[in-house]
Amino acid sequence: MAQDFHMEDGLDDQQTTSEEERRRYSRIGTVSSTPSEPTGKNIPQKRCSSADTTSFPQSTRTLRPHSSDRQNGSGPDAVAEAMKPLTDEERRNWKGWVELESDPALFNFILRENGVEDARVQEVISLDTEMLAELPQPIYGFIFLFRYRDEDDEIEVEDPPKCPRHVWFANQTTSNACATVALLNIVMNVSEINLGEALASFKQTTQGLKPAYRGQRLSQNDSIRYIHNSFARRMDMINADLGLQNDFEKWEKSKKNPKRKKVTNSNRKKKKDEEESGFHFIAYVPINGSVWRLDGLQRHPVNLGASGDDWIAVARAHINERLHQNDQDDIQFSLLSLCKNPLQSTRQRVAENMKLIMSIEQSLDNMKPDWKAFTPGDEVPKLNELHEIFRLSQELIDKAKPPASALERVQLASMDPSSLIKLHEELLRDQMALRGKYMVEEVSIGQENEQAAKQKQDHSPRIYSSMKAIAEAGVMKEIVQDIRERKDTK
Template identity: 40%
Template sequence: MTSLVANGDTSLVSDDSPINGTRRSGRAKKVPLKYVIPAETTKPSEPSQPPIRQNRPKRKAAQIAEQNIVPEDIGPLHEELFSSMDYDERKNYHGWVELESEPAFFNAMLQEMGAKNLKVQELFGLDDMTLSELPQPVHGLIFLYEWTNADESSDARQDCPDNLWFGNQTTANACATVALINIVMNARNAGLGPELQKFKNLTMSLPPPHRGHALDNNDFIRGIHNSVARSRADLISEDLLLENKFEVAEKKRKLTAPKRKALPTSRKKAQRETSYHYIAYVPVEGQVWELDGFEAKPLSLGLYEDSWLSTASQAIQARMLRDDSEFMSYNLLAICQSPLTTISDSLAANLACAHALEGLFSGGLSWNVPSPWKTFPDDRLAKFNLRRDQITERELPATFTSKSSRPDFDLAAARKLAEELHADQEALEAQYVAELATVQEAVEMIRGRQRDYTPAVHQWVRLLAEKGELREFIQQIDRES
């Protein structure tokens, strides 16, 4: 995980995990309030009186389990819990699992959503050199940070303009995807794919809270987000954690409600739980915006002329310096145009030059340079999402036309240029293959995460228990320990 020192220095500090042991957008673990209920006892002078049974309230889940689960049901429930889970079950799950700040996960999600022209790349610094090395254009930044009580007041934010797509976060654990969608919906000429384009068309006229609600209820996007869940137990654990958190919050509210007073906006935030949270930074028509799904409105960071990244990096560094701690852990991701598109376009321009060069000199007997269509037949072009007609109808680069139109551009110069074009073709193809392997690696990482070995382990342990071997193993471990 990227860790930056909150003192203005944008260099990377080695720290593989946040200070609280998680790099997720998860909730902060908070110890529930403890209650001491005095037990009722019988008086010594009345020994014949039976003890009074204490009638403590039971948890809702425990009450339902006691009323509806009988011993005969435990076996089938275990079998169902530990059985394999298919995609439809993830899709139909109406919650959102926690998502780690892992670039491969975001890249795989973009591929599944149909935004294949976008790429997520991790940033290890905010200096000009690091930012300049990103694939261009950069459509947005996702910043993961520890949410503290130093956030700015909501009074500084503006109403969402018509040209900006901004959606609120209306459910738990969705902030990573909310930040991602807030960037993707504002990306220009990104190629969203049919599902995302349909979602954008349906939500563009809605206010931010309704956009967030539409995102929460979108089975397509939620199913892809939840594809990181390995097993049914992961989904059940999410439900249980949210239920426990709700019950703790309710108990705290009931205990503190009579004593609470109205607080200004800046102090209300100070009482929120500390957790890791994702926010987005995007450029829209010459203006830089900070999009925080927890906020009702977006925040304008001002206009920019040359590069919007410098404006966004200043805001990110200011947010880092806002915290009082000497060291905090952060993570920064950039949403860029995929290099595959750029490489494919460069290859098309190269082949267009080679085709034009062949047309100028192929009539002579001394021209023995292979045709570009022999080197790149139609099936090979298809691997780069190119067609021959796209290349032949393409406008030639100005550098080629100026060089080939010079009076001294003879056969020898043409051969030398053809060799240069061929070398560039090989280099571009190697870059394309390497970038394609990176994309495939991200998809395979998600597929590997989806491989659930729980059913196999459960079956193996059950067979050991049936054969009487499991108890012996446990006793042996106890003796050795």
């Protein structure tokens, strides 16, 4: 059962277990074998299963088979129960967190549902400068998924500086929440991102808390947890509950037998080979001139050094170092970037474009009132049209700040009406191009929403019903035998 933290600013950091115990019992669970959509790269097609750094949250027993069924491996009623479609009420009331795939569409859905519209997650194919330049700019941070092992706890710096006040960092205090923790550890530290009402309020109420208590508030936030679990299936929840139950039983057993035999390096290697490690999300983000590694499983954030003119170079060096620590035959990772939403960038450019057009038209009205007779007749979009297409208001246009180079061009042409008319026509063509780009991005978001809707569909009940019908018809044995014979002939 999860412990409820209450904290005052003056309290010292207190842990329910020692740092050594925290590391010992913060295990990475078995990675789900559910594949994600192929990407063509050597990326783990699995979901992240992460550790519980502080306490064990209460699980929902109604989503789990009865203990007797679980022990003897039987129980058709329990199987049928597990195959039932998950209701929205059950998902909302469940207190656990499910594993998430490293899928940009999924992360973008979580962002939008949390009210963040001006940031977008993009997959990073390569850390090469040319490839990164193809991503929407600016890049606010990276979300790095890698294979996590127990030795990674030893990487943590001894007695690191405590989390500074200007860094919003939350520990991961419940299993499987690392994806949302990493995502929020970035967006909460980027002043340019409009968090939306819900996340802005959450940030304000947790700003003065220490990372562990901040993480506990995050894990207990019903809205954030429900959005994280949007794609959960009943079996995902059952697996998460069983994992927590196993962790809790091991934890209780370890309390009764606290003395352990010292583990040698050879035994450690053997144990690592025997047990499958899980995958874990962490974040890299520049904050106030420094690059920070924000790992929810570590007690404090790690300052990687000054960002300089290229914070990505600092993050790249650390990510490459992390990859080189893996075995040569086990280089599995995924990298996502959090960028400015292209829709927002395009909307901003349209606003700048319209401000320049309006400035030119005002100058032409003063210099040559009949100037429109000398133009091809292309009309400037009306404000209501701009609002319908780009959600652009007069206020946004007035606040727009066109680039200095564009203002200089207007200034140079300001003494010649023909030059102004020519520049006016050019700006109108630019706006048409921006409109096309904006529509392409809207189509992309629509496709992501369709993909997210498909991922929400749980086909397990239908598959189970079909398999059950085949078995009851008595043809299952023949099908299995036919499959074996086909396999043997190959």
